[in-house]
Amino acid sequence: MSLRDFVLGGQWVFLTYFVGINLGYLMQNIIAAYGIRKYLQTSEQYEAENVFSALDIPISLVVPAYNESSSIITSVKAMLQLEYPQFELIVVNDGSSDDTLQKLIDEFGMQEFPEAYRARVESKPVKSIYRSTRISNLRVVDKVNGGSKADASNAGINVCRYPLVCVVDADSVLQPDSLRRVVRPFLEDPTTVAVGGTVRIANGCTVRQGFLEKVGLPTNFLALVQVVEYLRAFLFGRMGWSPINGLLIISGAFGLFHKETLVEAGGYNPKAVGEDMELVLRLHRLMKEKRKPYRITFVPDPVCWTDAPENYRDLKGQRVRWQNGLGQAFALNRSLLTNPRGGTVTWVAIPFYVVFELLGPIIEVAGYAFILLCGVMGWLSWPEAGIFLGLAIGLGVLLSTSAIMLEELSFHMYPKFSQLALLYLIAIVENFGFRQLTAIWRFQGLVRWLRGREHKWQTITRSTSLADEAD
Amino acid sequence: MEWLFRSNFDPLTNAALWSIAAVLLTTIVLFAYTVGLRIATNSAIRNRQRFLSVWRDIFAGALLGNGIPDEQPLPPIRRGDWIELLEEWNRVRSVVDGRAVDNLIRLAKRTGIPPIAEKLFESRRVRARILAVQTIGHLRLSEFWEELRALVDHDNTAISITAAAALVDIDPGAGVNIVVPKINSRRDWPRNRVSVILQHADSACISEPLYRAIRTEESSGQTYLLQFARLMESEILDALVDELIRGSPDPRVVTASLKLVSGFKGVPRIAALTQHDEWYVRMQAAKVLGRVGQQEHLSLLESLLDDPQWWVRYRAGQAISSLPFLGPNQLRAIRDRQTDPYAIDILQQCFAEVGLA
Numbered sequence: 135m136s137l138r139d140f141v142l143g144g145q146w147v148f149l150t151y152f153v154g155i156n157l158g159y160l161m162q163n164i165i166a167a168y169g170i171r172k173y174l175q176t177s178e179q180y181e182a183e184n185v186f187s188a189l190d191i192p193i194s195l196v197v198p199a200y201n202e203s204s205s206i207i208t209s210v211k212a213m214l215q216l217e218y219p220q221f222e223l224i225v226v227n228d229g230s231s232d233d234t235l236q237k238l239i240d241e242f243g244m245q246e247f248p249e250a251y252r253a254r255v256e257s258k259p260v261k262s263i264y265r266s267t268r269i270s271n272l273r274v275v276d277k278v279n280g281g282s283k284a285d286a287s288n289a290g291i292n293v294c295r296y297p298l299v300c301v302v303d304a305d306s307v308l309q310p311d312s313l314r315r316v317v318r319p320f321l322e323d324p325t326t327v328a329v330g331g332t333v334r335i336a337n338g339c340t341v342r343q344g345f346l347e348k349v350g351l352p353t354n355f356l357a358l359v360q361v362v363e364y365l366r367a368f369l370f371g372r373m374g375w376s377p378i379n380g381l382l383i384i385s386g387a388f389g390l391f392h393k394e395t396l397v398e399a400g401g402y403n404p405k406a407v408g409e410d411m412e413l414v415l416r417l418h419r420l421m422k423e424k425r426k427p428y429r430i431t432f433v434p435d436p437v438c439w440t441d442a443p444e445n446y447r448d449l450k451g452q453r454v455r456w457q458n459g460l461g462q463a464f465a466l467n468r469s470l471l472t473n474p475r476g477g478t479v480t481w482v483a484i485p486f487y488v489v490f491e492l493l494g495p496i497i498e499v500a501g502y503a504f505i506l507l508c509g510v511m512g513w514l515s516w517p518e519a520g521i522f523l524g525l526a527i528g529l530g531v532l533l534s535t536s537a538i539m540l541e542e543l544s545f546h547m548y549p550k551f552s553q554l555a556l557l558y559l560i561a562i563v564e565n566f567g568f569r570q571l572t573a574i575w576r577f578q579g580l581v582r583w584l585r586g587r588e589h590k591w592q593t594i595t596r597s598t599s600l601a602d603e604a605d
Numbered sequence: 606m607e608w609l610f611r612s613n614f615d616p617l618t619n620a621a622l623w624s625i626a627a628v629l630l631t632t633i634v635l636f637a638y639t640v641g642l643r644i645a646t647n648s649a650i651r652n653r654q655r656f657l658s659v660w661r662d663i664f665a666g667a668l669l670g671n672g673i674p675d676e677q678p679l680p681p682i683r684r685g686d687w688i689e690l691l692e693e694w695n696r697v698r699s700v701v702d703g704r705a706v707d708n709l710i711r712l713a714k715r716t717g718i719p720p721i722a723e724k725l726f727e728s729r730r731v732r733a734r735i736l737a738v739q740t741i742g743h744l745r746l747s748e749f750w751e752e753l754r755a756l757v758d759h760d761n762t763a764i765s766i767t768a769a770a771a772l773v774d775i776d777p778g779a780g781v782n783i784v785v786p787k788i789n790s791r792r793d794w795p796r797n798r799v800s801v802i803l804q805h806a807d808s809a810c811i812s813e814p815l816y817r818a819i820r821t822e823e824s825s826g827q828t829y830l831l832q833f834a835r836l837m838e839s840e841i842l843d844a845l846v847d848e849l850i851r852g853s854p855d856p857r858v859v860t861a862s863l864k865l866v867s868g869f870k871g872v873p874r875i876a877a878l879t880q881h882d883e884w885y886v887r888m889q890a891a892k893v894l895g896r897v898g899q900q901e902h903l904s905l906l907e908s909l910l911d912d913p914q915w916w917v918r919y920r921a922g923q924a925i926s927s928l929p930f931l932g933p934n935q936l937r938a939i940r941d942r943q944t945d946p947y948a949i950d951i952l953q954q955c956f957a958e959v960g961l962a
Contacts, residue, residue: 149617175731175732176763247954247957248950248953248954248957249954250915250918250919250947250950250951250953250954252915321795322762322793517614518614518618521614521618521621521622521625522618522621524625525621525624525625525628528624528625528628528629528632529628531628531632532628532631532632532635535632535635535636535639536635538639539635539638539639539642542639542642542643542646543642546643546646549647551640551643554639554640554643558636
């Protein structure tokens with residue numbers, strides 16, 4: 135192969151990738167816009183007539199907690215006030231080394247209770263189960279540290295009594311009506327097995343008594359960029375897949391599952407790095423293998439607010455872990471990749487994820503290196519390179535603009551004009567440096583997956599708003 | 606920038622240039638649309654707050670005593686405010702009863718709500734149509750009876766269930782006769798919403814059509830309709846439950862019927878069901894025996910304490926701990942004589958639940 139062939143071949147690989155990924159995102163955008171419009175119309179209809187005003191599927195809320203001493207009381211108090219007719223709250227203390235358990239015992243009058251524990255899904259041994267003497271729907275499971283959120287969640291699932299299970303991060307801030315909103319797909323379609331809700335960034339918001347009091351934008355640049363990223367990821371990333379039943383991820387921060395299907399699938403995989411995605415892939419695999427009709431759905435309502443990393447170290451750790459988890463989830467469910475009856479999941483969603491999300495960082499990082507090499511060697515035609523760079527940035531900005539428009543069209547959580555202006559500014563700025571950096575971190579995550587590193591509970595430094603609240 | 610306008614780029618680069626122009630234009634259009642949307646939303650919110658601040662007081666006045674006097678002038682209603690007015694009126698109307706309903710209907714007629722509802726009834730917009738149907742029901746406009754009756758079969762869940770509610774609002778007796786036979790075929794109707802609609806009619810109205818519907822349905826329909834059977838008169842319900850427990854070959858119908866047992870009728874038959882092949886029947890039978898069981902049923906319940914199904918063991922344990930003729934010492938004696946570890950575990954849990962260590 136001559137040098138010219140190498141350069142030309144490289145150009146075509148990158149161009150094909152570039153066209154493919156942007157066409158994919160464009161399609162997702164169109165499907166998401168249609169899906170959100172339809173969702174809002176039916177929401178309006180249901181609200182106009184209060185069709186779902188009285189709900190009748192009780193929910194078990196499982197909150198895995200590891201060293202959450204500083205915030206657990208506020209979180210539990212807030213969750214106990216959620217607007218839903220019937221739910222129970224199960225906090226799973228995963229062998230915390232701090233005083234998480236003692237705080238719960240003191241605050242809610244928890245008493246050890248001889249509950250007949252059924253180990254239906256795998257988890258490390260349960261030491262004790264506590265019941266609140268004051269709050270009838272609160273229980274605490276104290277277990278041996280399993281080293282992962284998945285293991286703790288499984289112990290919680292084993293003591294659930296209700297037909298739907300919602301697994302929530304202990305440091306998540308939930309909308310008071312989050313359960314009411316996220317349960318809707320189960321009421322509309324009985325074949326629904328899992329529902330994900332939109333997660334938004336809590337940094338910059340005012341949180342009081344565990345509830346979101348005022349929506350705001352963070353002042354920290356990294357958190358600000360993640361606000362736009364989350365808008366893209368949830369409003370068209372997930373919403374684009376949901377109407378065609380091709381949703382592959384339900385955020386670990388907030389997901390609602392049909393308990394018996396979850397148990398049948400074996401619960402969360404304690405060895406999985408990205409236990410949330412791995413579970414959704416396994417549910418797809420199980421339902422396809424059993425040839426049962428099913429839906430895995432996403433609701434675009436913002437139901438959960440979570441703390442985003444505000445420093446490079448935490449952000450890098452998160453992105454590396456996500457990419458590692460993505461690779462592992464596909465490897466663990468590889469039979470789904472070739473299932474002839476896999477439908478949209480096997481033939482559309484997974485190929486897109488594998489090419490553009492899993493292997494994407496390789497192409498992107500190689501692309502940067504290629505441009506650099508061509509520039510250094512004098513092989514680059516600067517005007518042409520500038521045009522393609524402009525197009526890449528323009529498409530990036532367009533996708534963010536579209537996500538901001540979808541947000542405005544649907545939920546308009548950021549009501550000030552200054553907030554809108556800031557979001558647009560970030561949509562432009564993030565293309566210079568941030569995107570390249572995340573591509574490199576994702577590449578590192580991919581390498582880590584190939585090397586087979588293990589995963590443990592990850593803690594991030596809290597943003598000011600939530601840390602104050604916790605104190 | 607001269608290089609940008611040269612004409613000797615290759616076709617690919619030219620395509621990229623045109624794409625940039627298209628992307629830029631689309632971005633600007635989306636941006637302008639978003640800003641326009643923001644301005645319109647803010648303005649709508651302000652209008653709504655202004656409108657509601659005036660009308661909420663008027664509606665509150667209509668709920669008291671004889672309502673708003675006819676001579677009291679009402680504020681003018683702008684064209685864009687009608688939907689807000691109808692929504693608010695319906696919201697208030699749906700939570701009141703008695704004299705306040707008459708006051709609200711009188712107020713609606715003064716403000717001109719009925720012709721607006723009639724106009725919206727013809728709308729092609731689903732939300733407007735739902736609002737119209739709801740308003741017609743709340744206003745008890747019987748002249749729309751046939752149109753509403755046809756809408757009960759509409760494909761759209763929200764429209765059809767709103768029409769069903771409107772029929773029951775207008776004439777409870779005739780309304781339930783139309784709605785009840787449809788319930789089984791309209792599984793898309795949320796069950797609690799159906800219950801709320803049926804509750805608007807009294808149990809004397811509901812009993813007969815519901816009894817007839819349950820008797821004539823297949824097993825799956827019977828199971829589904831039994832969820833609403835509590836709304837029937839108690840004598841009719843007891844007779845129906847007894848009949849189904851004795852006669853139905855379907856374990857799901859039997860289970861649904863067991864959930865409705867309220868008296869001591871048919872206890873021997875219920876006791877026999879503790880040995881049923883299906884675990885959910887055994888579980889439900891154990892639960893019923895906890896309420897209506899006698900001394901002779903204790904051994905049956907004890908035999909369920911080592912059942913392979915956790916729920917059967919749990920309900921049997923709960924049933925034993927709730928039997929009224931057993932005191933704490935007798936309960937402890939029952940626990941002490943168990944040899945099966947599952948039975949001991951479950952009794953410990955159930956006794957702890959009732960505060961018996």
